[in-house]
Amino acid sequence: MRWILDANCLIYLVKSNLADFFIELTKDPIMIDKNVYEEVVEEGIKRGYSDANQISAILQTHNIPIIPVDIHADLYKFRDPGETSCFLLARKEGVCITCDQRATKKMALYGVLGIQLDNFFYQQYLNENITRNKILEVLDKLEGVNATTPERKLVFLKSIFMHKEEKKNE
Amino acid sequence: MSKTVSTRLNDEEVELLNKIAKEENMDRSSLIRKFVLDKMKVYQMQKMAKYYQQGLVSLQEAATQAQVSLYEMMTYVQKENVRPPPQNEREIQDEIAQGRELMKKL
Numbered sequence: 534m535r536w537i538l539d540a541n542c543l544i545y546l547v548k549s550n551l552a553d554f555f556i557e558l559t560k561d562p563i564m565i566d567k568n569v570y571e572e573v574v575e576e577g578i579k580r581g582y583s584d585a586n587q588i589s590a591i592l593q594t595h596n597i598p599i600i601p602v603d604i605h606a607d608l609y610k611f612r613d614p615g616e617t618s619c620f621l622l623a624r625k626e627g628v629c630i631t632c633d634q635r636a637t638k639k640m641a642l643y644g645v646l647g648i649q650l651d652n653f654f655y656q657q658y659l660n661e662n663i664t665r666n667k668i669l670e671v672l673d674k675l676e677g678v679n680a681t682t683p684e685r686k687l688v689f690l691k692s693i694f695m696h697k698e699e700k701k702n703e
Numbered sequence: 704m705s706k707t708v709s710t711r712l713n714d715e716e717v718e719l720l721n722k723i724a725k726e727e728n729m730d731r732s733s734l735i736r737k738f739v740l741d742k743m744k745v746y747q748m749q750k751m752a753k754y755y756q757q758g759l760v761s762l763q764e765a766a767t768q769a770q771v772s773l774y775e776m777m778t779y780v781q782k783e784n785v786r787p788p789p790q791n792e793r794e795i796q797d798e799i800a801q802g803r804e805l806m807k808k809l
Contacts, residue, residue: 534809540773541762561809572763572773582774612760613767628805634787635761637798652802660806679781688795 536563537622539631540573540615542650545680547587551671555650556595558657564627565592566618567601573615611639620645632680651681655689659696668693744771748779755780758788 536559538546543565546552556563574592577585592599602618611617616636620643623629629640629647640647648656651672658668672689675681681689712720724734751765760768766776780786 539763541777544773544777576772577774580772580774582772584774611764613763615773616761616763628809631761633761633763634790635755635758636763639761646805648802648805649798652798655799656802656806659803679777679786682786682789684789684792685795688792688799691792692796692799 534561535622535627536561537619537627537629538563538565538569539619539629539633539636540569541632541636541680542630543569543573543588544584545632545650545675545678547584547591548678549674549680551674552588552591554671555653556591556597558654558662562598563595564598564600564622566615566622567599568604568614568618570599610643623647632675649681649685651675651685651689655692658693665693665697744769747771748776751776752780752783752785755787756785 543552546555570592574585574589578589591597600622602621604614604617604621607621608614608617611620616639619629619631619636620640623640623645624643627646629636629645630650630653631637631640631647632650634649637647637649654663654668654671654675657663658665663671669690672681672686676683676686720731720734724731727734729737747769748765748771751760751769754760754768755762755765762776762780763773766773769776771779
């Protein structure tokens with residue numbers, strides 16, 4: 534299995550300063566497709582966005598492969614080159630990670646595995662890969678950059694509390 | 704290829720336009736072009752942000768349809784406090800449960 538990062542996930546990971554931490558947590562390979570790279574890194578650098586330079590550095594440091602994907606036959610499904618190529622990569626043995634509700638729903642509609650970034654971190658907490666304090670910090674950071682919504686954060690906080698209570702009772 | 708588009712403005716509007724052009728050190732035609740293009744871009748982002756808020760498009764799709772970069776669209780929705788449609792607790796809990804199943808498969 535491989536993790537496919539979409540464009541908004543990449544940008545939000547950098548904005549929230551969680552990119553390195555995210556990469557540390559993923560045991561399976563991470564990759565992005567060429568359309569996402571062009572949109573996020575090449576276009577971003579051209580337009581002067583500092584996040585784009587940071588993303589480029591992270592991709593290089595962690596040797597994250599950039600895979601070219603032919604999107605023409607499926608572009609109509611997503612109407613965005615980056616989203617289409619994530620879908621195609623995830624369809625071939627992968628899970629797409631996004632911060633976008635609509636993108637997650639579309640992936641599910643086409644039978645492709647997808648998970649939102651906040652949920653990915655929450656699952657890491659449930660699997661005891663990160664501590665309670667860390668997940669709280671992560672959720673704060675994600676909310677701070679709009680990578681999660683207040684109502685999602687509230688449900689995660691409630692679940693964290695309930696999980697702690699269950700553990701206590703065991 | 705470019706085309707000439709004309710419009711009518713009253714005396715006060717023309718006067719204001721001339722004043723701004725002088726301040727910006729631009730010729731009037733370039734200034735009008737700049738204003739029209741800037742406003743068209745904002746209009747497109749505004750329209751797509753509304754669709755995003757209604758859950759009809761993703762943020763990436765919104766950016767592509769508005770013909771702006773994803774960075775610009777992100778900045779716009781954050782500045783205007785535009786969020787995707789609210790999800791209820793059940794929906795989010797279902798997502799958590801699906802996430803759990805997914806993690807088991809890995």
